[in-house]
Amino acid sequence: MTAGRGGTPPPSLDDPCAERGPAGELLHRRRPLRGGEPCDLDVFLTGQVFMDMIFTGLPGLPPPGTELVTDGLGSAPGGIANIAVAMSRLGLRTGLAAAFGDDLFGAYLWRTLSEQENVDLRWARRITGWSTPVTVSMAYGSDRGMVTYARPLPSAGELVTAPPDAATCFVHIDRPVPDWARAARAAGALVFADLGWDPTETWSTDVLDRLDHVDVFLPNSVEAMAYTRTGTPEEALAALSARVPVVAVKQGSRGAIAVDAATGERAAAPALPVTALDPTGAGDVFAAGFVYGTLAGWSLAHRLRFANLCAGLSVRHHSGSLGAPCWGEIAAFGETGEVPAEVLEQYAFIVPYIPETELARGAGSVTRAEPTLRQGAL
Template identity: 55%
Template sequence: MSEPLPASDVTPGDEAPDLLLTGLLFYDLVFTGLGQPPVPGEEIWTRGMGSGPGGIANLAVAAARFGLRTSLATVFGDDFYGRYCREVLAGQEGIDLSLSRTAPAGWHTPVTVSLALGDDRALVTNGHEPPYSQDELIRDPPAARSALVHIGAEPQQWLAKAAASGTKIFADVGWDPSQQWSSDVLDRLSLCHAFLPNEGEAMAYTRTDTPTAALHALSDLVPVAVVTRGRDGAIAVDQSTGEFAEAGALDVDVLDATGAGDVFGASFVAASLAGWPLAERLRFAALAAGLSVRLHGGALAAPGWGGVAEWWRGVAADPGAEALRREFGFLTDRIPTDPGPPPPRAPVTPLYDLPS
């Protein structure tokens, strides 16, 4: 029987990472409890608020909280937001930032205001292109077990190097504002072990009209194909094992959907590295994403083992949760003996002492 990945007690940098990440870091400020979007000339008071690292940090924190040795290559501004995010990621979450850099003076950490509206959110961001590219940050990639990357039409040289050295590449993709859905993006999948788009992206890039048809088209291009479907869960195919699986979304009240897809992806990677069957990988990722939307933010809403264990104890004690106990019974053999407490959550106002 495969085992869960235990919480790592290895000092970042002492061993090759389990997961290599690179991308743009944001400082997120999330407002929840809006009855409606604001309109010009109007002031709306919200019922909730949280703040913390966002963007690529969502993936990094979600993975680290499941015990993966996580190495992050990103750019921090030399400002309050950058210093605060660096302290949270390295000091609180134990993420290796040895590949990251601080930007020259004049470049600030991008800031996003997220307005949570029902099951979705609207984003307002201020930022600039980072002063260092992914290839400049990573150069010769470390011998990581896996990498989770956002692919685009442009080649990423570090990605080809990582794949050639045996790193398993898990990829997602973003919405194409031009709506051209270039086939060049799918060409990048030749380097990948797994691809995890949402259903809109999957259908657009494959020129299909159903999520299932998109999944089958993608399964011809990559060993493991996953299509996420929001409230409808996710479907997946693993060609290396011949498995097909589908999982429903967790039935929860959504407070903030920011970063839920990132939490899904990082959790799927964690379960994949542990060698779980496809159905368990998919249900576990859907569970982690579902638990995250009950809280503010993306990175600091990631449940980790402590959050999953807390939820599972509640399910085990609930007489009306028999269906959940059947669906997630595999967690009994997966949750570590000492999962730790639920992790820190997104604060309303970050408490951080700036250097004098």
């Protein structure tokens, strides 16, 4: 990204609440309550990991009794791993508590997340005799069909009994906010939350009561309007801002809008003007960018722009964690000529945060980790 080094300057090295992350970027750090030392993690999250297998280049779904052959096959950690990978690729120190099967897929996912994607799995567990959940996605045109296999997780006790030392944590309020997240918030961590589609389509407003334990809420516009019984994203944003300090409503190709109820700051940012190949996981990538921008101490408007940038880069690739951008892709994007210079200039505030090694590489040598199932991978 070569739009220049204007915009918000990075925080000073003299700032006692500042620290360099593993990718070299300088992040604002909250002062932890335990001894004044930097937090062990930037973000901590829990959830279910899936083995995602994505077939691409199909003319459609195979009719009964037929077979389709394609040369496009990718594999990647899915489920909660989508957002864990997106955060880790931005250099955030990411901890994940999840269950993994003791089969070949579980071993592949564990190795990919811990060794290739640098996700901290100290709180994860391999479950003996349990099969790793698998989702097969068949992408054709701008649509897709999916098949998922998942066995119930045997009772194995809580993965997290006490919260780790993390600056932020990420939860889904489809279910009650876990005790560990409430404890982390009491200790000073910021709780970010999202929620998914309600398969019953009852959109119980009781779900929103869980926002009492949340600091930042990141729903999409359809969910936000359904739960608040409103007719526009703007009305939904206003209703939600009465319940939680910071709300950002994702609107897909229309960008995102947000409000900080504590400061009164309001912001809107357009989506990145790129051709979308696959929007799967874009919301998770948006959330990763918003968490990063929050830790960097950016304005609400800059957080939205960066989150939209990350999400926009991700939809140019097939599926969740495969599409999450690394800093090399962010740095190279400004050299691709995909957007006009006047648009690119609006992202100039990001440049001081790009590791110097990635700026030096240029567009010709983007490093992108793409876990792909191939001979010998397991």
